[in-house]
Amino acid sequence: MTVPHLPAICCIFWIATCWLAAGLYFAPRFGGYEPKNQALGNTVLLIALTVVVIGSMIGTWEAVTGVLNIKDSFLWGHQGYEYIELGRVWQLLLIGGMVFWLWLMYRAFKPALQKEKNPTGLSHFFLYSAITIPLFYSVGLAYTNRTPLSIAEYWRWWVIHLWVEGFFEVFATVVIAYLCSELGFLKKTSALRATYLTTILYLGSGVIGTLHHLYFSGTPSFIAAMGAVFSALEVVPLTLIGFEVLKTLRLSEEAEGFYRWPLRFFIATCFWNLVGAGVFGFLINPPIILYYSQGLNTTPIHAHAALFGVYGCLALALMLFALREFVPEKAWNESLLRFAFFSINGGLVVMLLFGLIPNGFYQLVQSINYGTWYARSAEVISSPWMRWTVWLRIPGDIIFAIGALTMFVFTIRAIIAIFRFPVKTTRPEITVDMSNAQS
Secondary structure (H helix, E strand, O other), rough: OOOOOHHHHHHHHHHHHHHHHHHHHHHHHOOOOOOOOOOHHHHHHHHHHHHHHHHHHHHHHHOOOOOOOOHHHHHEOOOOOOOEEEOOOHHHHHHHHHHHHHHHHHHHHHHHHHHHOOOOOHHHHHHHHHHHHHHHHHHHHOOOOOOHHHHHHHHHHHHHHHHHHHHHHHHHHHHHHHHHHHHEEEEEEEHHHHHHHHHHHHHHHHHHHHHOOOHHOOOOHHHHHHHHHHHHHOOHHHHHHHHHHHHHHHHOHHHHHOOOOOOOOHHHHHHHEEEEEHHHHHOOOHHHHHHHHOOOOOHHHHHHHHHHHHHHHHHHHHHHHHHHHOOOOOOHHHHHHHHHHHHHHHHHHHHHHHHHHHHHHHHHHHHHHHHHHHHHHHHHHHHHHHHHHHHHHHHHHHHHHHHHHHHHHHHHHHHHHHHHHOOOOOOOOOOOOOOHHOO
């Protein structure tokens, strides 16, 4: 039993925490009402999530090092499945925390639901998308440590694909659509259209889209092909929103001034959603390619560009939207944000172009010519080309790390400024000529 890519697990926890925090911020903002003791509930949830994260990581370490026996490891340590390795007890506590988060959001968002009579309106879809987050994470309880591997892998991919890649993206699309329509960057009709399209794709074809992961379980090839197509279509709604917001921003100097960097991180999200999740994802999804590329370094090309490019940038965008409305103007350092933005995204590009792409495609060529066994052999993995591409990735990693550190410094300074110089929430009146936006 091994621990898979521990930094990736930390990233997933961090991204999920940002998104949950965004929900807690935007629910009372959209609802126009903050219930009594909401701040206390938020604090309790933060403490509970901290306990789950630290406890599960300690349990994982104890399971891998043999401190826990097999039975206790499944409950408290490591379930043995990548990306949902946290023990079953921690998994249940995490689901409980997400249900508590959903209740905190609902009580703050209730006035907006009562005001909107239409159950298929944007406010109701915001609630529906939030419900799917604890609901579809719960399918990870459908297997035990005695479940056959092919069945357990099926439910594991429900969590990874439908929860992480699926319904978190539904929630993200709805939040961004709601926020941008409220601020005037997006027409209400466009926001609803993107929300409906997202819902149709994930509820109508999300399960089918998951099936491109399951070719090794004996899935018929035509089902895997359908899964590859529907999986590739999942990136469309958020990309369409990004194009419309970008077009509208050109017509609004006020928006470009006040929300410049939150929106630019969102535009970066849409770019990586199209390239990282869409192009790089579809390059490895179709069955004929997956037959040769599964288990090779072609997958990290898609994983890095999609995980941080889409979900990481979106987490930063949501965080910056919230901070922008609380941080005093004199403490809002755009120079740090500019440097962080270009370093993070530029570092990711360098990492892909000089490291992951040449590394992964070299392995793919070996797999096509000689077979997967050879592509994964020590002769290929330890070849000069593979070693050089590992070293060539380091400059991108360094640039990325410097950008992340700069963002950390900006965030700490912003939080200190909020407590030192508390101000009322700042939301400028932004006017956009939507008639020109349609042309």
